[in-house]
Amino acid sequence: MTAQAAFAQTSKGCTDAPVLKERGQREVFCGLTGIVWLHRKIQDAFFLVVGSRTCAHLIQSAAGVMIFAEPRFATAIMEERDLAGLADANDELDRIVGQLLERRPDIKLLFLVGSCPSEVIKLDLSRSAERLSARHSPAVRVLNYSGSGIETTFTQGEDACLASLVPELPLESADSEKSLLVVGALADVVEDQFRRLFDSLGIGRVAFLPPRRSSELPAVGPQTRYLLAQPFLGDTARALEERGAKRLDAPFPLGAEGTTAWLRAAADAWGIDADRFEAVVEAPRTRARKALEPHRFRLANKRIFFFPDSQLEIPLARFVASELGMNPLEVGTPYLHREHLGSELAQLRSDIVLSEGQDVEKQLDRCRASSPDLVVCGLGLANPLEAEGIATKWSIELLFTPIQGYEQAGDLAELFARPLVRRTKLEV
Numbered sequence: 001m002t003a004q005a006a007f008a009q010t011s012k013g014c015t016d017a018p019v020l021k022e023r024g025q026r027e028v029f030c031g032l033t034g035i036v037w038l039h040r041k042i043q044d045a046f047f048l049v050v051g052s053r054t055c056a057h058l059i060q061s062a063a064g065v066m067i068f069a070e071p072r073f074a075t076a077i078m079e080e081r082d083l084a085g086l087a088d089a090n091d092e093l094d095r096i097v098g099q100l101l102e103r104r105p106d107i108k109l110l111f112l113v114g115s116c117p118s119e120v121i122k123l124d125l126s127r128s129a130e131r132l133s134a135r136h137s138p139a140v141r142v143l144n145y146s147g148s149g150i151e152t153t154f155t156q157g158e159d160a161c162l163a164s165l166v167p168e169l170p171l172e173s174a175d176s177e178k179s180l181l182v183v184g185a186l187a188d189v190v191e192d193q194f195r196r197l198f199d200s201l202g203i204g205r206v207a208f209l210p211p212r213r214s215s216e217l218p219a220v221g222p223q224t225r226y227l228l229a230q231p232f233l234g235d236t237a238r239a240l241e242e243r244g245a246k247r248l249d250a251p252f253p254l255g256a257e258g259t260t261a262w263l264r265a266a267a268d269a270w271g272i273d274a275d276r277f278e279a280v281v282e283a284p285r286t287r288a289r290k291a292l293e294p295h296r297f298r299l300a301n302k303r304i305f306f307f308p309d310s311q312l313e314i315p316l317a318r319f320v321a322s323e324l325g326m327n328p329l330e331v332g333t334p335y336l337h338r339e340h341l342g343s344e345l346a347q348l349r350s351d352i353v354l355s356e357g358q359d360v361e362k363q364l365d366r367c368r369a370s371s372p373d374l375v376v377c378g379l380g381l382a383n384p385l386e387a388e389g390i391a392t393k394w395s396i397e398l399l400f401t402p403i404q405g406y407e408q409a410g411d412l413a414e415l416f417a418r419p420l421v422r423r424t425k426l427e428v
């Protein structure tokens with residue numbers, strides 16, 4: 001059976017399952033966190049957080065202090081007098097940006113990233129970006145988005161960043177051939193693997209958003225078909241559709257079967273026949289299935305509980321259940337985008353508890369009561385749960401590690417196996 005058939009033949013799974021909606025206290029990082037992987041991806045971009053010392057600490061500790069490289073992110077720290085409105089924050093920001101661009105001529109794209117403090121004093125960063133763009137163009141383009149914890153959770157920062165890029169994408173000419181746009185930050189190594197697979201399938205015009213350099217912004221228009229590589233890009237998808245692009249419905253490229261079905265969605269849109277598709281994917285899919293085997297042996301029937309954090313939870317639950325035989329108990333997600341997750345939800349067992357949003361104390365009670373073997377959660381919950389004897393996996397690691405595609409399937413499975421192996425060793 002091909003993976004596509006495997007995806008198509010199951011029942012509706014969790015498609016219409018009731019969702020436990022919670023709106024209580026939540027334990028998630030803010031959208032500034034996305035800078036940690038985005039600054040590595042767009043190599044001539046710089047992220048200037050307009051925030052507080054707390055924001056600066058978060059970014060520095062999440063990204064690690066870079067000693068040998070010139071960092072591509074910084075925080076313009078708003079002092080108390082700025083917050084009290086005693087200084088003109090706009091003048092101060094213009095001065096800091098001027099100094100930065102003078103010192104760093106390698107910067108071609110500057111993101112002003114809003115934070116809780118800049119939102120609270122209503123500093124209008126979109127006007128600042130317009131003003132600074134006019135001043136520094138054409139050498140530097142200045143854009144803005146919000147990473148504030150008031151407005152965004154952990155991965156929404158990437159969504160906001162990419163959505164801010166969409167209006168900057170050139171217009172694809174009306175008579176151009178169909179093109180494929182892969183949307184969502186992927187590690188370069190994963191991007192290169194996908195590009196080779198699309199090439200072998202005969203899908204020639206392929207671009208990635210975000211690009212590696214700001215001078216390589218892909219063109220977009222009614223001939224663009226896009227595949228989401230990440231499940232948390234609702235605003236970016238909406239912005240692309242406003243530009244005429246059409247989404248290819250697919251699960252996410254996690255594991256041997258998820259990757260096959262994701263590639264198949266593009267192959268179908270390009271009318272590539274089944275034999276050619278099989279010929280291209282057979283070898284890497286077999287490698288991926290082999291890489292999963294030892295982990296399936298260790299993880300099958302283990303009970304797993306997902307706290308809402310990265311918005312990767314539903315595709316990950318599908319992967320661990322269908323490709324590793326694990327048993328998801330509750331799958332929490334900060335937001336449930338039914339349309340983008342339709343192919344994933346259909347693969348989940350219908351008796352799994354799906355929850356959206358968070359009321360952390362109640363969720364902790366449900367978690368303890370269900371006695372999982374493994375919990376996937378944010379950093380803030382991991383230590384207390386470990387102290388109670390529950391094995392945890394930090395969801396942030398699933399963003400920092402290349403996990404998409406065939407060649408990474410084994411690494412992805414290992415991320416779930418490692419906490420259980422470590423615990424076994426500690427018990428010996």
Ligand code: SF4
Pocket residue numbers: 030031032051052054055056058114115116117147148149150
């Ligand atoms: Fe904290 Fe808000 Fe700054 Fe994020 S943006 S580090 S939540 S103050």
